[in-house]
């Protein structure tokens with residue numbers, strides 16, 4: 001079984017920067033409480049690493065609710081960004097604020113703020129309950145409509161002369177296309193600002209392209225991570241290959257690879273590379289005994305030739 005490492009995969013620049021910011025902060029303030037406002041990036045391994053360094057994860061229904069649980073020390077805002085209200089309230093509480101928002105997310109915030117100020121009504125395609133839409137919506141709450149699906153578009157009532165649509169950074173182009181197409185049909189004058197980030201786009205394109213020559217694809221990452229889940233989705237829906245999401249090598253199942261000759265491996269933008277390396281190593285080992293047993297097995301007799309797989 002050949003294991004194909006799909007490139008690019010794993011950490012994006014936003015995640016690298018967020019992790020660096022939190023490492024520096026925890027080293028600079030060893031005696032002060034440091035809290036992450038929600039998951040710094042959507043990966044349990046990263047969260048555990050910081051918990052071991054004494055960084056407290058404060059997670060709640062919303063970033064504002066989470067902030068209610070932080071009364072002193074440093075608060076780190078995650079790569080997904082927060083609404084201006086969260087930042088203002090953190091400063092008003094006298095907290096030391098470290099903003100690890102990804103520059104790509106900041107760009108979306110700036111876009112939405114500008115459009116809101118210019119009087120646009122804005123449709124934002126995103127996932128309800130994800131922190132990124134929560135933060136972006138806070139930039140222009142009066143002007144924004146959050147939609148996930150084409151069915152949501154059917155319910156929209158837009159009255160402004162100026163209309164725009166933009167997106168969460170970690171969706172897929174294919175995912176958003178149907179929604180944007182329907183918006184264009186219903187509101188032909190709508191301006192489209194696609195904000196899917198390059199890191200997401202490049203990982204998805206590479207996964208789809210490589211999956212076409214693989215029998216199965218393994219995606220390493222957390223089920224919390226939007227961009228990781230989209231990788232699974234694009235492999236299944238666009239490359240028409242089975243795709244399995246694993247958090248670690250322990251989640252791999254032999255039966256997924258029973259008849260596979262080529263297995264592709266990719267990982268979400270928040271997946272630590274050592275976890276992906278371990279998955280690749282395990283898959284490579286999984287392939288070895290079968291090859292060895294085939295090589296070591298006696299040549300099949302004519303009687304055996306119609307039999308099933310060798311043991």
Ligand code: SF4
Nearest residue numbers: 012014102169197199
């Ligand atoms: S996935 Fe994109 S938006 Fe999210 S942190 Fe990475 S580069 Fe930034």
